[in-house]
Amino acid sequence: MLKLYYGPRTIAVATLIALEEAGAEYEPVRLDMANLQQRTPEYLAINPKGRVPALVTDRGILTETPATLAYIAQTHPDAKLAPFDDPFAFAEVQSFCAYLCSTVHVAHAHKMRGTRWVKESDKAALKAMKANVPNTMSACFSMIEEEMFKGPWVMGSQFTICDPYLFAIASWLEADGVDVTPFPLVMEHRSRMHERDSVKRVMAMQNA
Numbered sequence: 436m437l438k439l440y441y442g443p444r445t446i447a448v449a450t451l452i453a454l455e456e457a458g459a460e461y462e463p464v465r466l467d468m469a470n471l472q473q474r475t476p477e478y479l480a481i482n483p484k485g486r487v488p489a490l491v492t493d494r495g496i497l498t499e500t501p502a503t504l505a506y507i508a509q510t511h512p513d514a515k516l517a518p519f520d521d522p523f524a525f526a527e528v529q530s531f532c533a534y535l536c537s538t539v540h541v542a543h544a545h546k547m548r549g550t551r552w553v554k555e556s557d558k559a560a561l562k563a564m565k566a567n568v569p570n571t572m573s574a575c576f577s578m579i580e581e582e583m584f585k586g587p588w589v590m591g592s593q594f595t596i597c598d599p600y601l602f603a604i605a606s607w608l609e610a611d612g613v614d615v616t617p618f619p620l621v622m623e624h625r626s627r628m629h630e631r632d633s634v635k636r637v638m639a640m641q642n643a
């Protein structure tokens with residue numbers, strides 16, 4: 436059976452929702468990230484990156500959200516979470532997920548995880564990076580709202596793995612200091628995601 440290591444309100448929410456959408460049999464394992472359980476030797480033995488998600492499969496452990504999402508979609512074809520029969524459409528899915536992973540999530544990480552890029556002692560650089568997060572996240576979401584989002588779901592009429600991924604990151608916007616009023620499509624998408632049973636189950640899991 437699959438096992439997913441996650442932290443509440445982290446990017447692992449995207450993988451949790453995908454597992455629920457797929458109807459997968461899995462065991463969720465919640466980390467106490469407030470107390471840095473992700474940096475303990477026990478967890479580093481599971482994911483040496485010290486991050487979530489980590490998806491334990493019968494063939495090994497997968498990390499990186501685009502990979503966990505594509506794996507879930509491919510191993511649960513009946514859920515139709517990605518267009519594997521259409522190379523161009525699947526490349527578009529990968530393109531969207533890659534943008535979230537390499538650009539949008541990284542922009543967000545400048546708020547709390549600045550020491551990935553500058554020394555802990557460089558308080559001015561850390562402060563400047565944090566202060567710019569509302570601007571960089573707004574720029575990313577302008578790109579999504581105006582150029583990438585097709586509607587009603589990210590890729591158009593078909594719900595795909597892009598939807599939980601966008602939902603997870605869009606849930607951080609207000610706390611990142613972003614004015615969400617210029618993003619009505621993304622906000623409406625976020626509201627519709629909340630109505631799905633998969634999302635309700637994952638939200639209940641996080642608030643437990």
Ligand SMILES: N[C@@H](CCC(=O)N[C@@H](CS)C(=O)NCC(=O)O)C(=O)O
Nearest residue numbers: 445446485486487488499500501536
């Ligand atoms: N590129 C990774 C990023 C994973 C990541 O940074 N997760 C954050 C939570 S949103 C984390 O585990 N941070 C813990 C830490 O930095 O100590 C992915 O897409 O899965």
